[in-house]
Amino acid sequence: MNRIMNFSRDLVGVLASPEEALSRVKELGVENQGLYLYLFLSAFLGYMIGGLISAATGAGIMVPILFALVGLIVSFIKLIVWALISHIIAAVVFEGKGTFAGTLKMMGFAAAPFVLGIFALLTLTLLGTFFTSSMLFVVMYIWTVMIAAAAVAVEHEMGYGRAFLSVFALPAIIITLLMMLAGVL
Incomplete structure (x- = not known):
């Protein structure tokens, strides 16, 4: 029971003050919890969508289970790619000091706002509030990017602005340029 209470407190800490909470996670050496959190909440969110x-x-019941497995696999692949791009930009462009494994583990904590996505699906299912649910998903995605930036900032020992550029801005520019190039071809 004590571990559950600590986990709940840590989850709220990541949501409320990401840099402080993630610095404490790094000091305690429990970065693996980020991966566990990411995988659990991704599977649960997939299960909710399947439901x-x-x-x-x-x-039937197989649809939610299938969505949970697909959500788990797809979200883990997405996390690996996102962490790899963010790590390369942070390490090469901004001379960050972190490792890829550390970046991957710390960015797992970016799943904390998935709780909002679960709540959005509940309000959509129970109340039929499409607009409210959509806005909750938008807030969830923005919050996810902010926590990922805090994770990269802590892991690579850099400022939040450079970490944000590593996590969101530069990858978005690269993806946009690749899409433009693909459109020309």
Whole structure:
């Protein structure tokens, strides 16, 4: 029971004050919890989406389980790619001091706002509030980027601005340029 209470306190700490909470995580050497959090919340969010689809179509229990597995696999691949791009930019462009493994583990804590996504799906299912649920998802994604930036800042011992550029701005520019190049071809 004490571990659950500590986990809940740590989750709220990551949501409320990411840099402070992630610095403490780094000091304690419990970065692996970021991966566990990311995988658990991704699978749970996938299960919720599958449950929503199952309820709408009358499909059955296998749909939520399938969505949980797909959500788990796809989100883990996305986390690896995102952490790799962020690590390369932080290490090469901004001369950060962190490792890829550390970046991956710390960026796992960016899943903390997925709790908002779960709440958004609950309000959509129970109350049918499409607009409110959509706005909660937007806030969830913005908050996720902010926590990921704090994770890169802590791992690579750099300022928050450079970490934000590593996590969001420069990858967005690269992806946009690649899409433009693909459109020309």
